Amino acid sequence: MDKSEIVSLTIHGNVKTTEFPEETNVCVKLHTVAMGDWKIITGESVFLSSFSYRGTDNQLFIDLPFECALKSTNPFMWPRLVLNCFSRDNSGRDSVSGYGVLTVPTEPGKHICRVYCFLPESSSIMQEIIAKLRGVNAEFVDPLMPANADGRYACRTSARGYVDVEINVSIKSSESGFRFSPAVTERTANHTNVPSSIADLAGAGSTGIGEIFNIAEEHEESAGGNN
Known part of the structure; x- marks a missing residue:
């Protein structure tokens, strides 16, 4: 494979804050999902934060x-970031608070994204009752399932909160034929159709105001002569 055909993507950033109204503490686990022909060449694919507790300002800083x-x-199959959020109760048990997925921006530069998180609903009333008694929420068997579209249409979910992510993207694809810079289209305003007077607005742009009054007087004289 020729090196000129390789698309290189470098991402680095920071999971800044999160907000889950029903939780007092949150831990975030971030997965870098590379599907298709994508491969991770440097860096880690999983990042885990410590538990963050609400302070005096009632915010959760990750x-x-x-x-x-x-x-x-x-x-094809552009990389994604999957967020798994956890919370801990008074008994020390950890449970999933929400799942979120973010497609890496395709434009180079700095991006501030808000990822909305969700939780799957229990498939039956019995499982929902058991989950309430155990004090845990329903969760996916595969924590990376939010990055795939297979089977998502049959999954019921509910909104839980959001996570703010700051991400910097660098893309190198000089000779591969792909362009990742934003396309800028310049449009020049055309003022030829803008009316400059009441006469133009009435559809008499080529007729002067004096000519309009002269035409009106001629119509009045002809009407008086006929009478």
Whole structure:
């Protein structure tokens, strides 16, 4: 494979804050999902934060840095970031608070994204009762399932909260034929159709105001002569 055909993607950023109204503490686990022909060449694929508790300002600060580099022969199945959020109760038991997925931005530069998280609903009333008695929420068997579309249409979910992520993206694809910079289209305003007077607005743009009054007087004179 020629090196000129490789698409290189470097991402680094920070999981800044999160908000789950029903939770007093949150821990975030971030997965870098590389599917298709994408491969992680440097950095880790999993990042885990410590538990963050609400302070006097009633906010949850995560402060989880992450960094990795990926490569592929084509941009198909663009990489994604999957967020697994956990909370801990008074008994020390950990349970899932929400899942979130973020597609890595395709434009180079700095991006601030808000990832909304959700939880799957129990498939039956009995399982929901058991989950309430155990004090845990329903969760996916595969924690990376939010990154895949297979089987998602049959899954019922409920909104839980959100996570704010700051991510910096660098893309190198000089000779592969793919363009990742935002396309800027310049549009020049055309003022030829804008009316400059009441006469233009009435559809008499080529007729002067004096000519309009002269035409009106001629119509009045002809009407008086006929009478």
